[in-house]
Amino acid sequence: MSETTDQITDAAVTPSPTDPLWVERNGVRTYTGFSARGARVEIGPASAGAVFTPGELLKIALAACAGMSSDRAFARRLGDDYATTIRVEDPKDMTEDLYPTLTEKFEIDLSMLDDAERAKLLTIAQRAIDKACTVGRTLKAGPDIPPAEFSQPE
Known part of the structure; x- marks a missing residue:
């Protein structure tokens, strides 16, 4: 295609x-x-x-978004059947009740690539994530979250 x-x-x-x-x-x-x-x-x-938990959903959304955003870059070089697991395991700050850091960690076999090819692919994949991952871009931007609205059911 x-x-x-x-x-x-x-x-x-x-x-x-x-x-x-x-x-x-x-x-x-x-x-x-x-x-x-x-x-x-x-x-x-x-x-x-x-x-x-809602926090787990946030982490899963970030991991899935990074994967989906970088999928074409990896598939072009590794083939459509490449395997990856993306983890976001950073701990919650229990005192502040928030996640101060959210790190996407890709587990992906790039052993068939030489150092230059690997570096180029990882740069392309990161650019794709930075450009297309709505979840990551939203979190980095710090969205406005207005107060909740309450209404009677219809």
């Missing part, structure tokens, strides 16, 4: 900025998150079992 065809295909499946997302309460501090496309995720405290 050409670069232009790839971009058109991506645009056809990329959600609009207004695609509805919401959570519904299931019980004490447990929620299910939904998208208008039918995706769902279970959310709650770690003590609730097989759920993601």
Whole structure:
């Protein structure tokens, strides 16, 4: 596929900025998150079992965004079936109740590349992440988060 065809295909499946997302309460501090496309995720405290905490979702969103943003660069050089795991394991500052650092750590086999090829590919991948990872760009920009709005259900 050409670069232009790839971009058109991506645009056809990329959600609009207004695609509805919401959570519904299931019980004490447990929620299910939904998208208008039918995706769902279970959310709650770690003590609730097989759920993601909101902080874990933040980390997963960052890791997935970095992976998706760099995917073409790696696939072009390593092949469409390349494997990678991306971890974001930085600890939470319990006193401040926030993550002061979020580091994306790619586990990817680049042993078939010489040093120059490896350095070039990693530079291209990082540029792709810096340019296209909405989650990372948003976190770096420090978005405005206005107070929550409250309304009666219809």
